[in-house]
Amino acid sequence: SAVISQKPSRDICQRGTSLTIQCQVDSQVTMMFWYRQQPGQSLTLIATANQGSEATYESGFVIDKFPISRPNLTFSTLTVSNMSPEDSSIYLCSVERGGNSEAFFGQGTRLTVV
Amino acid sequence: AQSVTQLGSHVSVSEGALVLLRCNYSSSVPPYLFWYVQYPNQGLQLLLKYTSAATLVKGINGFEAEFKKSETSFHLTKPSAHMSDAAEYFCAVSVGSGGGADGLTFGKGTHLIIQP
Numbered sequence: 001s002a003v004i005s006q007k008p009s010r011d012i013c014q015r016g017t018s019l020t021i022q023c024q025v026d027s028q029v030t031m032m033f034w035y036r037q038q039p040g041q042s043l044t045l046i047a048t049a050n051q052g053s054e055a056t057y058e059s060g061f062v063i064d065k066f067p068i069s070r071p072n073l074t075f076s077t078l079t080v081s082n083m084s085p086e087d088s089s090i091y092l093c094s095v096e097r098g099g100n101s102e103a104f105f106g107q108g109t110r111l112t113v114v
Numbered sequence: 115a116q117s118v119t120q121l122g123s124h125v126s127v128s129e130g131a132l133v134l135l136r137c138n139y140s141s142s143v144p145p146y147l148f149w150y151v152q153y154p155n156q157g158l159q160l161l162l163k164y165t166s167a168a169t170l171v172k173g174i175n176g177f178e179a180e181f182k183k184s185e186t187s188f189h190l191t192k193p194s195a196h197m198s199d200a201a202e203y204f205c206a207v208s209v210g211s212g213g214g215a216d217g218l219t220f221g222k223g224t225h226l227i228i229q230p
Contacts, residue, residue, distance in 0.1 A: 035217075042221060042222045042223045043158075043218075043220045044220070045217040045218065045219070048217055092157065092158070094217075102148070102160065103206075103208075103218055104160075105150075105158040106157060107156065107157040108157050
């Protein structure tokens with residue numbers, strides 16, 4: 001398994017500001033993933049973060065809005081930039097381990113934009 | 115690209131009754147399939163996974179799922195529902211080649227309600 005810590009666990013932010021979410025894993029992983037879960041919805045993959053290279057974004061997500069850092073094999077950050085109320089969601093960090101695509105998730109960051 | 119369809123956004127069963135949550139997938143290559151559970155205000159927890167070994171997969175908390183390639187299904191069942199099973203359940207598919215390079219594609223989720 002994997003222990004994943006996300007900070008902050010929740011935040012209320014003003015529109016137009018930015019929030020950086022941190023994800024710390026208890027051991028080294030190659031790939032880290034960021035998901036968004038909008039209210040009452042399922043999870044949608046935002047991007048894949050590989051250490052030492054640019055993150056790969058899914059359709060509908062762009063680097064200017066969701067810049068990602070991956071400075072080492074145990075840590076990543078996701079920034080939600082220039083926030084609007086539509087960005088209110090739970091953001092989850094995930095890693096895959098076990099050779100069978102098994103994913104482990106952090107507890108998530110509940111973001112409310114007012 | 116792969117996709118997942120969960121039939122029924124809400125399923126209600128009586129305590130002690132059979133739980134059946136439906137999941138159908140679409141994938142052009144052999145998939146890895148997962149069921150996750152999300153309790154209120156908590157993160158996701160893996161219930162079980164199919165990784166091309168046994169087609170009947172047993173998971174935690176008495177849940178199991180059967181992979182049926184001919185039906186492209188991976189339905190989740192539990193013989194007897196418990197009040198503590200009330201939660202959101204997500205079916206997910208991955209086509210990563212073991213390295214998990216593709217992330218997961220999730221279904222929309224099914225909210226399981228347990229009636230006393």
